[in-house]
Amino acid sequence: MAVMSYLEAIRETLRQEMRHDERIIIYGEDVGVRGGVFRVTEGLQKEFGEDRVIDSPLAEAAIVGTAIGAAVNGLRPVPEIQFADFIFPAINQIVQEAARIRYRSNGAFGVPLVIRAPFGGGVHGALYHSQSVEAFFAHVPGLKVVIPSTPYDAKGLLAAAIQDEDPVLYFEHKAAYRSIKGEVPDERYLIPIGKADLKRTGKDVSIITYGLMVNYALKAAETLEKEGISVEILDLRSIRPLDVEMILETAKRTGKVLIVHEDNLTGGIGGEVSALIAEHALFHLDAPIMRLAGPDVPAMPYSPPLEHAFMVTSDKITEAARKLAKF
């Protein structure tokens, strides 16, 4: 057991899985000699060679398209999209191809593919290096979308994604890379995709969230505890498929639900979670469902006051949960 950063957990999982399965290849812009712009793949080309850790031409559609072909022909590609913001040229390959290939071939072909992409803001990345893009993909049957919040989960979810027979989008929050640390066992383990994690039990309010926001919510819960407000926190970990059972359980337990994500409010995961609760647990609620999310502006601005105004913070979560508790 070692204490690792979120980023190190991802790198060491890639290393461990690659040692275990020679079909795994890593592919993307600057992932080779440079080890990625965030250094997630640092040292991997040195260990596994240029045939398995490959610098790609700067072309996202080709990164995913070729990965699909390689996956169908027996490899386990783990391509990296340098920033989630740049994934859109590949959306045709992800949505029309990877997601639909099993269905359209009546089960004859599958695409075991993991697309890793750093996402999220608060790192002075402005409009095109700060986006949360998960809702676009969570809409698509055939895809799985996971977003770890801790180094422990980063490892177990990445290993599960790599071993999955279907295409998985694995989003890594940039602000978590070095700021979030935790214990990670040395041995290989899996966290099943689609299982949420109850991070904390409480009586007054449930916060349902994922990714970096889980850490912010935990901080908010500590503050609120001092005020006598007891907060339960559910980390979704996977936003497609959603863990419907655990979502409904926590909603029924506290009767007050705050859904938090950094992605834009409208059409975000919060809407889906909210609809599930409204459909299946309405009469257990003691207050209207509340959502706290990134505002509906096209993307995150650069200048610090504007960026801060966009970001969902621990303070904003504390305030929202306090308001909900008092309802």
Next chain:
Amino acid sequence: MAQREPVSGLPVDREKLKTMYYYMVLSRRLDERMWILNRQGKAPFVISCQGQEGAQAGVVMALDSQVDWIAPYYRDLAVVLAFGMTPREVMLGFLGKADDPSSGGRQMPAHYGHRARRIFTGSSPVATQVTQAAGLAWAFKLRHEAAVAVAFLGEGSTNQGEFHEALNFAAVQRVPLIVVVENNGYAISVPQNHQMAIHNVADRAAGYGIVGVVVQGSDPLAVYEAAHAARERALAGGGPTLIEAKTYRYTAHSSDDDDRSYRSREELLREKADDPVVVFRESLMRLNVWDERQEERLQQEVRAVVDDATEYALNAAMPDPSTLMDHVYEKD
């Protein structure tokens, strides 16, 4: 053994010439039958290979269907038949039947795919198969396997970014890829000169530092030679090749199109003078590989095969609505 004797001056033996011709005729007749079924109201949609059979059969004869992968597009009836899909299987897909190997009746007709036959499933957004074929080829290269992947597409689809991205990638990584452009002159209604400012699509190869070849689709032997050379080059580590086969589309884009609004009947008649099926038959006869008696027998045989495939597929079961949710994920 006489069948395997080489024909003087040609790169292939008699058997291969006859096989090539067989698949060209089979494709034409099967395609014609689909139109009849469509006009009879038995099938909602047909999209055709007519006019492009020479280019298609010529390429496939140069491949090894035991090891290579192909990623065809919707006009590639002769490609998939020559690569191993049966007429019955084609008709099951055409009629949307449960046992359609391409998709179990989920996709529109002519979206071919067949795992056991190494035919990769295709979609409708064009040129996505080119990057995928580059990936199929990439896996061969990484595993040091002696095989190639072949992507097929129309000339209109070469305007897509993915065509460019795929060839650039394949060239950089020197993967064993062959990209075959079946240039039939039209992207639905838009002629080539409104699609690109060059005459030969193969000229685009220069931009990737790879070999580009132009061949006449009505000359399947020339196509075969180009594909054979491309395969040899790929296996030797020479990377991808872009082959452009000049063809012409004899039907409207599909059964939902009316080509009279954008091309003249005179043009169509002029182009049909270069019908690959007719031109190839005549050259086989000149070479004394083929005669009228064999032709008559072949036509009878093909008619029987097409009749059988039609009957078989018409009587086959439709998909069960309860299977709608199957195969979204592996566990389903």
